[in-house]
Amino acid sequence: MDIKAVVFDAYGTLYDIQSVASVTEEAFPGHGNAITQIWRMKQLEYTWLRSLMERYEDFSVVTHESLIYALNVLGLTYDTDVLARIMDKYAHLDLYNDARDALLALKGRKLAILSNGSRAMLDALVRNSGLDRILDATISVDAVKIFKPSPRTYALVETTIGVKPNEVMFVSSNPFDVCGARAFGFNVAWIERVTPDAVALEFANRDLVSPLSMFKAVRTQMDELGLQPTCRIRTLAELPAAVAQIDRR
């Protein structure tokens, strides 16, 4: 079976969402780590809850509302300028240092992003990082007004770039996204950016942990949803070989 398209999740897979921590720490010294972790947890939750409640709003709204939640629960005060400065970082997230080379090595196949991000957020992010010159398509779930892992989001790949699910290699670091994509019928490479061993070590015999440890504990390990990735990689540099292996099957 030939892989005709390689489709990437954006946030946490190509782009380092933890890189917002520098901006949150600058705005709220001593609280950057807690804000960043609570913000991301609520951001994901709100995508799931709004989808289930049938009250979709786009990812910029969800991202803004989850930031408000994080600041309020920590008892921090803020003005619209601070919010705008933090939100702006979402258009300038750091590209993981293994991302560009992996994309270039896969040229010849169709290359795309499929992301929860709104059209405007993704366009800015892709342009600012220079990936607009490499990708064939940047697909936003906004077209179907529901978030991952709804099967309607993954169906956008075929309707947008015309490649059937079993000819797609989907790449994500987010376990829930891996499960959703597998349930839909994609081949899926799970990039493990943190190992479970590292989490166990951080919790070993400790009553107190950092907010980041708690975040890792609920986001790092493959979810127990009865689904497994097609393959596991530790860096995007391993991706071309993983794709070639499926070609040969």
Next chain:
Amino acid sequence: MDIKAVVFDAYGTLYDIQSVASVTEEAFPGHGNAITQIWRMKQLEYTWLRSLMERYEDFSVVTHESLIYALNVLGLTYDTDVLARIMDKYAHLDLYNDARDALLALKGRKLAILSNGSRAMLDALVRNSGLDRILDATISVDAVKIFKPSPRTYALVETTIGVKPNEVMFVSSNPFDVCGARAFGFNVAWIERVTPDAVALEFANRDLVSPLSMFKAVRTQMDELGLQPTCRIRTLAELPAAVAQIDRR
């Protein structure tokens, strides 16, 4: 508008889910708190993810799989006996000490539970706590094969006990459940079992927090989903007066 039925969420509202911590601590000394918090976070996530993925399995499956996740990510080893002993606690959760009197004070209206729990889990829990002699109905989302906050779950109240949404007072401590019930059209009393001030205090100028603090940080405050509860209470003893106030409107 007369309130004809008062409908309660079960886990975290009438029954103290944190009471599993005694069993997890006994089974895994030094890890009870971390297991309990990670377990509950993943249990909720799995209800949302399975619903969105259109891969529903009942709450006993989700509860079992999320427990496995929590033990694995902490690097703990276990056998089926330990799992069974911990899971059994879910049929014997402690009733909050304000629950029984509040229910008795509301007799004369229809009283029901609407819960994510499976039929078997809820029947055992309600019988073991003696609430079967007080409640008119125990409604499981299993009838519609999707979890809260899908509007299809809240619609079960009218189809089961014949009371229209605007004549229902729904009671929950879980912010996502409050938002889902409000979006559906119920009157909703939010019982705040932990105050946001307490969370801010636990995080103030601290790099390290307990897993319970992190759990509270993402579960305590009303969610930013554009919806507000009809009223807020601090104990179920305040509920009869809150219901009477809506009658008088």
